[in-house]
Amino acid sequence: MALKEFFGISNKDIQCPLCGSRESWATEGFVTFDELRVALAALPGWRAAHGSSGGVADIPSQIRQHTGSPQMPSLTQGSSEHRRCATCRSLLPPQFWRSGVAQPLAITVTGAVGHGKTTWLMSLLAPPRLSRYGIIGFNEHHTVQPYDFVEPYTISMLEWEFRSAMPFLLMGCTIHHPEGLVDVRTLDIKGEMFATNTEDVSKRIESHLLGRRGGGGLLVIEKFSKDGDRAATNIAGTYLRLSTRIKERLHGRSTLWKGIIWTFLDSAAWNDAAESWLHRMVVPSGALIAIGRGKADAMGPLAANYEEIRQNNDGVLISLLKAVRGDEDMDPDEVEGVIALLFRLQLLYSSYVARKRVNRLDYFYRGGGQRYVTICQELAKQLYMHWDADLGGLSTILTGGDEDDDWQVLPCGRLASPQANESVWSDQIVIEAISRASRLR
């Protein structure tokens, strides 16, 4: 008992979201990735919990060349700091069982195949240290420490962004920020699962979000594209069922964080329709049009236009937001053009902070950055509602029919750099997690 307290383990708090067990035990020693895969494939309980009837899928061969077969916590009982569920033997990241000062927060992402669920979860779990397009970036006061293992894989394997062949993965990370710690536990679900056994999926999500104390986030990863590819899955239906059930079970105990991570905004193209719409609807629109025409990978010459927009407490930006919100008849081309403009505005924010060499964290919390980011997110939400109206109305489900319901859209994208594709504003999820956890205190 004393030992359990020492390690911050409370039986009441432990729950495996995959099988529902409240018991766990510590492991002893390590085995290689390949040995573990073979051993797990022989455990029917583990396979059933992970929804993997056929066995334990390997990583793609190209990635294997880089990662090899790393050491993983074994299936033997012992006294190490790694713990497994006593029933299904799944490896539980500490964020699933540890109690203590950290504020717990559960996050589940849903979404269609290929929309980037694992990719964007990774930006929360293991944010790139050198991203040039972050909002606050990371330093010694503000870091994210991931749990190394995402059984049967590791975080370093998932950083290679391969198609996740395992239906369910448990991940964990701890966000260190100036005001405290946040223990984030996440459940990653393979996209194909939303087309088949959605009841099984819903049960696990529910168990994950409600299994322990602390708040829960149910996020949808939605990819911007001209042709909606959501139809093949039951994301909207699953989401509706889940949010209703969870709301009932929460009984006002906590709120459910609902949101869309809207990815691939970089694929939206600026166009003439959007330009004439801006002429018509926003005054003055000169700076916005200049930015819209600008090249995403060369924002430098547009710094003056950006400064113009930031004057008067982002007055032009607020005019744009009002125009988008007020015009219910925006056509798809106009919407796409303004999405392209939004993405450039996001890039300019990051470029501005980098050029001015100011502390990103200070700039966000005390230099007007937070206000700018919030306006962009609100603009993204309005644009999303326009875009989504033709695709089955997920936004209507998110609002639950209530216009004032709390949900948000986090706009993201990628930009090709000489080194790699860099994520733009990927740390939004971390900022939101800190903000949500603080509210739950």
Next chain:
Amino acid sequence: MRKKYEALHVTYVQHQGQVPTFGGSPEIANALESLGTGMEVSSPWERGGPIVWRPLNERRFVGWMQGIQTSVFGRQGAWECRGLLVDDDVDISAWPWLLKKMRQSNTEGSLDELGQLLLKRQGEVAPDQASELATVLTALYRQRRAGDSSPMTIPMDIPMHTTALLPWVWLLGPFDPQQAYLGPPRRTLAATSPALVYHPTIGAPFTPAIQLPSFMDSLKKQMTLESAIQLGKYFRDPKTKWWGSPQVAELPQRQVPLSREDAPADKEEKARAYDGVSRYTKLLAPLRAKRHWLRVLPWALVIFLLLYITQLLRPIGPIRDDITDIRNTVHSASSPLRKTAAAKSALGLSGQATPTATESAITTSSVTANPTQPALDIIRETITRGVPGVTFSDQMKKMAKGKPNVSDSARLHIAALQTVFFKRNWTTDPKIDGIAGNGFFAAMKNRGSADDLVRLLTDDQYLLVELQKR
């Protein structure tokens, strides 16, 4: 009436993921992930290979599986699989004979045709046969016999093994084909449930080359499906102690009797085994005979030429020269590791080791593991380093650096002979290509009266010494 089989095609579809395009269910596609994810997608292994498995503990699946290159869908880890889900009472033995059709069928119609042929056991053509087949089979039978529970690995180092090794192992291996699950070729073991019996593993090491029972020579393209099935049954018959007998362990050092008269009369067990072998290979006798002649023909020609040229009608007996001096010379020219290896006389060109009086006293692990290694290694090293005055072709250099198979080993030996011939001015062409062409034979004819020609051809240690002389 319900069909005894169902065509299945699973592939990656944009916006839908890894799903069946016809047949099966999404659950089956999910179950197959453990086999498909992690398959090679780059050349030369991108073609994939056959699989026999039971997804979801339901019907067996027999088909073809391959990875999909990242560039096709922009996703790493996608794969494609096509084939038939068949009822348990269907005999699927014929699939090795339908391999080509199985690889090419990806429509419901073509898979249906495949199913019809499978039901009727109408094979099209026997699969090719890799020269490593018998080695692999022997290793697997030994593993089974020893009760070793580690996965049964089918080593593969060239893509040809996919079609020339896997079907044969499935058919002739130590497990009943109707119960044996065969995975597709991968670099890593697939972790599946139900577990695979055979894991074709790219880059896994082959066991040391062994001397094989002569009936293995009978496995030819023209072999019928029925005789292959019979042969497989014979191999697996627990009464047959051929593979599991203590003599098997000594096969690398012994010549298996080629006729009944040669079989040790004092060992009834061996004789019984031979009886079984001859009974089952009777059908294949003509082919076997052809095979035997093909193998012996080149060396028969060489020996005939030698006898003709040198007018030596005496038999080629044991070499009586004092080998100690030669050995010392070789030792002084080799690395410490090679010294122990070279201490044992290696196989000659005829594939027979020349025993010596001192040899039995020197036993090293490398020599016992693979008696063909030492001489060949030194030849390879010499070719890699180069020999003043001669030019080794690029192919020879590549062969010397790589892992030589049986035919490569023969060419390396010939290259060594060509080099010595050139050094002795028997030939004028400094380009060494390892091919025993007209020039090679002409050199022997012209200079064949030299006393040591026979020795050069039969004693590898002597050849090495001559090769390394300045």
